[in-house]
Amino acid sequence: MTDKKTERSKTEDGKRRWKGPSAADAERAREKTFNTKKKIKKGGITKKSSRAWIERQLNDPYVRRAQEAGWRARAAYKLLDLDEKFGLLKNTQRVVDLGCAPGSWTQVLMQRGAHYVVGIDLLPVEPIAGAHLIEGDVNDPEAMKEMMSALQGKPTLVLSDMAAATTGHKQTDHIRTVQLAEMAVQFAINNLEIGGNFCTKVFQGGAQGDLKALMDENFADVRYWKPPSSRAGSPEMFAVALGFKQTKKR
Numbered sequence: 001m002t003d004k005k006t007e008r009s010k011t012e013d014g015k016r017r018w019k020g021p022s023a024a025d026a027e028r029a030r031e032k033t034f035n036t037k038k039k040i041k042k043g044g045i046t047k048k049s050s051r052a053w054i055e056r057q058l059n060d061p062y063v064r065r066a067q068e069a070g071w072r073a074r075a076a077y078k079l080l081d082l083d084e085k086f087g088l089l090k091n092t093q094r095v096v097d098l099g100c101a102p103g104s105w106t107q108v109l110m111q112r113g114a115h116y117v118v119g120i121d122l123l124p125v126e127p128i129a130g131a132h133l134i135e136g137d138v139n140d141p142e143a144m145k146e147m148m149s150a151l152q153g154k155p156t157l158v159l160s161d162m163a164a165a166t167t168g169h170k171q172t173d174h175i176r177t178v179q180l181a182e183m184a185v186q187f188a189i190n191n192l193e194i195g196g197n198f199c200t201k202v203f204q205g206g207a208q209g210d211l212k213a214l215m216d217e218n219f220a221d222v223r224y225w226k227p228p229s230s231r232a233g234s235p236e237m238f239a240v241a242l243g244f245k246q247t248k249k250r
């Protein structure tokens, strides 16, 4: 008789042990898990936008890669792409990371041997060994003062991946992100060491002309680029400004 109980006791006796799937079966299962487009059932999560976000996360290869590599966010790959394309991380003596939560850019910077990294975000960030992380608003002069004194000198690189919480109203979101980028450009121009580099997230569309002109005036080389790791459907791209020049406007 081969009921379940008998089969189990056979296994416990050690006569017929299952040694796990073959390598090929395991790979097939893994492929199936990761490569099947995942859908979230309507019952559990009520908001359509939340469901869409979770589905996107589950089906995004960069999310999986980031989890496997230990990066706190897929955003790490954008900085790595920007570095590969422009050599952005050449001088990481003193770095400012504006809008640093949850911390993947700071992680990349520390891994690249940055000497001093100071990050700031509205949200709290879990500590990252060697980095000084501040919970605060870039529009708060006190928080910015704390940031500069932690840095012990002029930054050689200023990064901003800041994005305002989205409202769903395209134009409002665009304007709010442009304002954050403007703030980052002004901060870079007021503080960077001569020869230093700057990079900020911007959103495509509308009000960007002045920003570009300001960067052109103050940097030797300014480019706009959308890294391959930036989601195709997102209006996000990055302005990279290399070689800060001394200007009268400072």
Ligand SMILES: C[S@@+](CC[C@H](N)C(=O)[O-])C[C@H]1O[C@@H](n2cnc3c(N)ncnc32)[C@H](O)[C@@H]1O
Pocket (backbone or CB within 6 Å): 072, 073, 075, 076, 098, 099, 100, 101, 102, 103, 104, 105, 106, 120, 121, 122, 123, 136, 137, 138, 139, 161, 162, 163, 164, 165, 180
């Ligand atoms: C896309 S996330 C940054 C991801 C980060 N680069 C990483 O790799 O983990 C954008 C961040 O900008 C922050 N942010 C938005 N407005 C800010 C402000 N006024 N001051 C400081 N941080 C701000 C948000 O809180 C958010 O955490």
